[in-house]
Amino acid sequence: MNSRSTQLKAIDRLLTIMEELREQCPWDKKQTLQTLRHLTIEETYELGDAILDNNLEEVKKELGDLLLHIVFYAKIGSETNDFDIADVANEICDKLIHRHPHIYGDVKVEDEEEVKRNWEKLKLKEGKKSVLEGVPKSLPALVKASRIQDKVAGVGFDWEEPQQVFEKVQEELAELQEEVNDANQDKIEAEFGDVLFSMINYARFLKVNPEDALERTNKKFIKRFQYLETKAKEMGKSLQDMTLAEMDVFWNQAKKEN
Structure with missing residues (x-):
């Protein structure tokens, strides 16, 4: 270096x-x-x-x-x-x-989580009215949800165990299904948002970055679909002319390779 x-x-x-x-x-x-x-x-x-x-x-x-x-x-x-x-x-x-008094001052911390809690407290002392004040309004919704949850957790507003969060995911899924059954589009959208928000929260407890996880799946899907397109072209067919069963054969092949 x-x-x-x-x-x-x-x-x-x-x-x-x-x-x-x-x-x-x-x-x-x-x-x-x-x-x-x-x-x-x-x-x-x-x-x-x-x-x-x-x-x-x-x-x-x-x-x-x-x-x-x-x-x-x-x-x-x-x-x-x-x-x-x-x-x-x-x-x-x-x-x-200023925000690392455990390095440049005499504050003692036990772990990373205590550092994050101190960070949010210091920001409030600096004059911020809300711990959520620093979340950019223009962030993509998925990233914004993740940052919101990180910040409120930093001041103790959080679940205690991953299982509690998973139960919340299941609860939100059940509420979504109720609205789907009632065919109320506005409420379906609201409940769908709740499901996504709870899944993002669960990802945090699993130490998974939801944005990275979704993008990884996007890349994987693209590779597999492009494999399917290539195989269709080799057969002299367009995807519109293939049955789902035919496409499924190549999709399964793509899964083995990607």
């Missing part, structure tokens, strides 16, 4: 390049915080894909893309005298020191 001085030189090089691009490149000159926003979200998802694929070379590249965005935002902030990269770095350093 590179030395600290080499790492700092690389960051300094990136800052210099960013300054040059902002001054000389027509595209880079035009960018604002608002125009970069959707690109940053896209880069974050690309990093997530690389992590799920365990492709460390791609992880390195995508981290570089995200680092560029951070430097880009800081450069724009410096042009309006609102903040620069030093302000950004010092802000997070100060926050980390």
Whole structure:
């Protein structure tokens, strides 16, 4: 691994390049915080894909893309005298020191869970009115549900045992089935949401990241379906012309390979 001085030189090089691009490149000159926003979200998802694929070379590249965005935002902030990269770095350093009194102070903690509880208490002392205040409104619903549950658990609002959560899942499934039987679409949607919320909560108790688990299944399904498409093409058939029984044969083959 590179030395600290080499790492700092690389960051300094990136800052210099960013300054040059902002001054000389027509595209880079035009960018604002608002125009970069959707690109940053896209880069974050690309990093997530690389992590799920365990492709460390791609992880390195995508981290570089995200680092560029951070430097880009800081450069724009410096042009309006609102903040620069030093302000950004010092802000997070100060926050980390303040929120880790068990490292930088005299607080004693027993385990990871106590660290999380202290973290939420400190955030409330900083002036936040709700432990849920920091959950971004624009998060995808599945990720948002997971973050909500993490945060309320941090202040003790939680189940005690996984079995209790599983029983809640079963209870919500039964309530969903009742509404399905009554054919009330609005209530079906509400109960379906409750089922998903309880399943995400159960995932937390099983130490499973629900977003990662679902994306893993998405990738698996894509591979199997594309195998099915390939086999149909080899037979000179389209999927529309095949019976479910024929498709099932290739689907089972795909399951063995993927």
